[in-house]
Amino acid sequence: MMGGRSENPELWTFLESLHCGELLSGTVTAIERFGVFIALDDGPDHPVFPGVGFITVPELSWRHIEAASDVVQVGQRVSCEFLQFDTWNLEARLSLRATQPDPFRTFAGSIAVGQKLHGKVTKLVPFGVFVQVADGIEGLVHLRELTWTPVQTPSDVVPVGDDVTVVVTEIDRERGRLALSRRQASSERR
Template sequence: MTGGPAENPELWAFLESLHRGEVLSGTVAAIERFGVFVALDDGPGHPVFPGVGFISFAELSWRSFEAATDVVQVGQRVSCEFLQFDTWNLEARLSLKATQPDPFQGFADTIAVGQRLPGQVTKLIPFGVFVQVADGIEGLVHLRELAWTPVDTPADVVRVGEEITVVVTEIDRERRRLSLSRRRSSSTRV
């Protein structure tokens, strides 16, 4: 804990004055293994951290990424949406992705259940495979939807990088999930 109102009155007052949804600008001050610190243009500095603003990895981007440096760099200017005042760490929790359109929602507007889509297998997991059907948009083909005959493991029928045709079986806008079927994309049994 970094102290309450008595120890940092100026910083406390600044953070209390912020409202959810307000856009704050600043500079990426540090990238740590747990998130990104932002030195805000307005308000006082932080007594301990490299910046008063903090972006968790979940709030960096709508798209999946390997490292925070795939999204931001130290010294980069950013505009973020204020989420909440973290009174324990005395910081402004921020979202970079909230200032950008969600590509999933835009994609969901253009497709329908039953539609056939070309895609590329990106990952094999025990209960199915992930297939990229558009830039930054992946859906899950469950094991039972991979082929007409029972499949023990996804590697029995597909490999990473393989181009396949899938059918949209469910679009869950709230959870940002796309369910797909390879089995239903073909009238012939595979």
């Protein structure tokens, strides 16, 4: 552990003064596999880490990203939302994505169940296929919703990269999930 109030009184006082949802600005000082360190403009230095602020990889973006460097670069200025005081590491846990609108919720507000969408097949999984229907938005077409005739594997029906027309069958706003049907988009019932 980093030591408590007595060893780092200034840092401890600063971190205790922060409120959940507060916006903090700073500079990206280091990019690690597990997240990004931020030197906060208004905060003291950290005794061990290259910054008092820390953003985990999932909190960097609403999109699924491979690496933190896909979103930020060292030296970049950022404005983040304060999530919590991590008393173990004496750091401020921050979120960059919380400052941006959730693209799924924005998209979900513009569509309705039963609506037809056009998209591209991005991934085949044993239970169906994922189709990108907008920038950063993917939905799942379950195996049984691929065709009117039963199929064993998705690759029997569509390859990755295929353009498909699908119908929205469910919009789960809480979990950010979209269920789609390819068979309901085609009228050929056999």
